[in-house]
Amino acid sequence: MAWEEGSTAATTTSPDLPLNYVNNYILYAYLDWSGLRPMTELEYEKSCRGPITPKADEFAWGNSNIADNDYNIVNISQPNELVTNPAVNTGNAHYSSTNGTTSGPKRVGALAASALNKTREETGGSYYGIMELTGNLYERCITVGNPEGRAFTSVHGDGEILVNGLANVTSWPTDNTGIGYKGGSFFNGIAFIRVSDRYDAASSLAGSNNRLGFRGVRTED
Numbered sequence: 001m002a003w004e005e006g007s008t009a010a011t012t013t014s015p016d017l018p019l020n021y022v023n024n025y026i027l028y029a030y031l032d033w034s035g036l037r038p039m040t041e042l043e044y045e046k047s048c049r050g051p052i053t054p055k056a057d058e059f060a061w062g063n064s065n066i067a068d069n070d071y072n073i074v075n076i077s078q079p080n081e082l083v084t085n086p087a088v089n090t091g092n093a094h095y096s097s098t099n100g101t102t103s104g105p106k107r108v109g110a111l112a113a114s115a116l117n118k119t120r121e122e123t124g125g126s127y128y129g130i131m132e133l134t135g136n137l138y139e140r141c142i143t144v145g146n147p148e149g150r151a152f153t154s155v156h157g158d159g160e161i162l163v164n165g166l167a168n169v170t171s172w173p174t175d176n177t178g179i180g181y182k183g184g185s186f187f188n189g190i191a192f193i194r195v196s197d198r199y200d201a202a203s204s205l206a207g208s209n210n211r212l213g214f215r216g217v218r219t220e221d
Contacts, residue, residue, distance in 0.1 A: 050127025145202025
């Protein structure tokens with residue numbers, strides 16, 4: 001993704017890859033402009049589990065079974081990026097034990113397209129069929145771990161941002177406090193990619209890096 005100061009547009013050569021290297025201010029501005037809002041960490045866990053009772057050490061597909069073989073990835077960063085050797089009858093996710101010699105996020109939906117059996121486990125899908133909630137890139141979530149996060153209200157963006165390019169939704173956190181990270185990334189080991197893990201759930205990490213992604217959500221009327 002390329003973004004130039006003063007520009008009104010961003011371009012990318014890999015539109016099928018999830019976006020990393022985005023700081024919280026750019027994230028909020030995009031969500032405000034698009035009429036969405038940040039996801040909370042409780043919504044993240046609900047997105048994984050649905051109404052099902054939580055299971056010990058579970059991942060987004062609903063149990064603790066997970067692949068540990070190095071994936072062979074072809075067509076890297078292309079629209080047809082695939083894993084040629086996905087695990088069978090267990091969970092698939094892009095995390096440190098499956099990266100092999102490759103690094104960085106992988107195509108959204110690559111595991112679902114590669115799965116031999118289109119089950120939740122093999123595709124890595126959540127209860128609602130959402131992909132890559134475990135691994136690939138961290139999910140930025142409003143935390144319940146500090147007062148700034150707990151003050152959040154689920155107000156959507158209104159399609160307008162400030163003249164300086166920042167979001168103008170007053171009930172969203174205004175800095176790096178109030179937001180955390182869930183779900184782990186391609187770089188993380190098993191301990192960090194479980195649904196219930198909160199190691200970074202109330203982190204005040206500033207800036208951006210290659211492991212942090214985001215999603216926008218919208219409450220149904």
